Amino acid sequence: MNLSSLYKQLKKRLRQKRRWLSLGFFIVAAAAGLFTVYATRSPDVPRDEVESAQTLAVSDTGPSAEAREVLNQIRETGGKRDVFMHKVYVCGEENLLIGQMASDEVVSLHGEHPQWSVELGQDGAVTFTEKIDDLSAACKNNAYFGLDKTGNLSLFEGPPDGEKVIRTFFQLNMGYLESSLQPETIDQLKEGIRVLDMEEYNSVLSTFSEFAVEETEKVMTPAK
Template sequence: MKKQLRKRWKRWKRAIWTFTLFLIIGCLAWAGQTLPDQMKKLLTQMTDESPIAIETLNYLQNSGDLESDEQRVFMQHLNNAQGKMKVHLVTSFVCGEEEQVIGDLDTDTIYSLMNNNPSWKGKMDDNGEVWLEETVTDDLSPTCKEQAYMSIDANGNLTLFEGPPQEEKVLRTFFQLDIGSMESSLPKDVLKQLQDGIRIQDIEEYNSVLSTFSDYARDLAENVMKAH
């Protein structure tokens, strides 16, 4: 009985400290202030028995995402979770994404992982599994490097395809091309190559093709890439 009460008290204590941390950091964020060193020291001393609270503090401080209600809700769910959870990592690249299972981790380990990777975002699904999200802005996914083509779609848009353009598996649409201007100024073999599909194998080729044909965007004011 005493053992159960002790466990229950530890759970309550963790919840109280977590709520206190969220409240303090949230108020400071709203006021546009950073957490004073003295306050950090005091909170660390108060939470010596709660590694989760310390990891929460570190993650919130480093992430710079205090306005994100979604992340606050995620961390509250994480703090209330019991035992180990299946953790996935989804990495989104300039083109394509990859998903992998990291393993079954407890709350403290998940917080340590996120604290070491402050740009990662997290969410918990209805099955209690954790999905961590990473964004890579300077590379293509391995699948894209093997299968991506840049070409023109049926509406005259510069488009990124998974596989040959004939298969019509659109990954991303960029901008509409001025075909008439291209026909009058580009060699025929270059235009044909684009129509057949230019193979994209790395981020340099991706940027090079995009830069080259952006000169033929129909409306430069709308020359903004958009996700398909």
């Protein structure tokens, strides 16, 4: 089985899973909507419960307490300092030198990107960290899913036989896996499945998560 056929199979399984997730989300959203309509019309439901139903999650986009403390230190000390950018990808990291910046420029830059974390080194250098939902350029060039020696689904730098593990995800139930998938797919996993972008990354990870030891134990354990 070539990679094109393998990805078609993996994407088909991922689409099936997404349909079930979408249905579940729709049911939850509909239930929340019905409760909100009922609650707003009923005097017996406390107002705070109505507001909770209307707002499922509230995100604070401002700087964290730690970031505010660092920024205050930078303001107080003033002067110019080296500023670095640390990019943390789903797979891979990158470190870049932005250059020297005055204290007010550092504070202003963080104000434009409050989601970045910020650290002040002992030498006075500032490091911003950004989390990116993507693969780094290095991973896009040379990342493979495969099996490590103990049967864990892992991400490798290069083919799995090089044993350069970037990240380990979960133990696979090999018996269940081999009885459920085509032999060609198992062979491809052992040789290494190359991933070029997040769609392929998510397709592989989502498909094989069904064969994680914990998940298969739930399926195989009879209800009490």
